Amino acid sequence: MIQALLYAAVALAGLLAGVAVNVAADAVAGDEEPSWRAATCHKCGARLPAARLLPLVTLAGGRRACPACGARSSLRRPLLSLGVALALPLLLAHLQEMPGSGRLPLAAVFVIDAAVIGVLAFVFAVDLEHRLILDVSIYVPLLALVLVAVVADRKALAAMLFGVIVCGGLFLLLYGLGFLLYHEEALGFGDVKLAALLGVAVGWPAITTALVLGAVAGAAVSLLLLGLGTATRHSFIPFGIFLAAGAMVALLVAPPFW
Numbered sequence: 001m002i003q004a005l006l007y008a009a010v011a012l013a014g015l016l017a018g019v020a021v022n023v024a025a026d027a028v029a030g031d032e033e034p035s036w037r038a039a040t041c042h043k044c045g046a047r048l049p050a051a052r053l054l055p056l057v058t059l060a061g062g063r064r065a066c067p068a069c070g071a072r073s074s075l076r077r078p079l080l081s082l083g084v085a086l087a088l089p090l091l092l093a094h095l096q097e098m099p100g101s102g103r104l105p106l107a108a109v110f111v112i113d114a115a116v117i118g119v120l121a122f123v124f125a126v127d128l129e130h131r132l133i134l135d136v137s138i139y140v141p142l143l144a145l146v147l148v149a150v151v152a153d154r155k156a157l158a159a160m161l162f163g164v165i166v167c168g169g170l171f172l173l174l175y176g177l178g179f180l181l182y183h184e185e186a187l188g189f190g191d192v193k194l195a196a197l198l199g200v201a202v203g204w205p206a207i208t209t210a211l212v213l214g215a216v217a218g219a220a221v222s223l224l225l226l227g228l229g230t231a232t233r234h235s236f237i238p239f240g241i242f243l244a245a246g247a248m249v250a251l252l253v254a255p256p257f258w
């Protein structure tokens with residue numbers, strides 16, 4: 001009974017966190033106009049009502065219609081809040097199954113990883129919409145995670161450091177290779193910074209799961225878009241969304257390093 005109440009409370013917290021991530025992502029203004037925005041109608045540009053931020057109610061197509069022109073708005077808001085709402089109970093179940101090192105109480109690891117999932121959902125939404133990875137969404141969580149480790153669990157620093165070397169190093173290498181091969185930025189430097197954050201947030205050895213999942217998802221979606229003809233070899237595919245998604249799933253399936 002207490003377990004059921006706990007899971008219900010966590011799912012509710014997930015829905016609220018999803019709304020907060022949507023509101024934060026809607027407020028982002030990039031250097032350039034994005035090709036679409038979840039907050040406004042992609043067809044006529046009318047601002048969508050704030051009630052559309054309520055979780056779940058806009059999942060049905062008809063409820064996403066623009067009040068001015070009737071065009072359906074993007075699925076980003078409803079899917080993002082649903083995703084975070086599902087991720088938090090799954091995270092709790094995963095940590096109860098695989099509690100990690102036991103150096104920190106389970107509740108603390110849950111709060112840390114739930115916050116990381118919220119940050120990654122924000123990075124996902126902003127990269128998808130603006131093709132941009134904001135510095136603030138990298139450096140603030142990175143610093144916070146290192147601080148938590150320094151204060152409460154110094155042994156976690158080794159897993160973080162090794163995670164950064166493997167994941168950040170790999171992307172730095174790919175970034176350099178892109179320059180050598182194409183003489184232009186084939187991979188955004190934002191992806192390198194995101195890879196460094198993931199190294200700290202997911203840590204060694206779970207970061208390998210995150211990288212494999214991200215690479216498989218990225219390759220599968222790229223091939224699908226190429227096959228459908230909606231992308232060409234020169235299209236920009238925001239790789240950060242796959243990195244962020246792979247890391248979120250890794251947090252839900254791989255043992256925590258804390």
Ligand SMILES: [Zn+2]
Pocket residue numbers: 041042043044045046066067068069070071
């Ligand atoms: Zn419209």
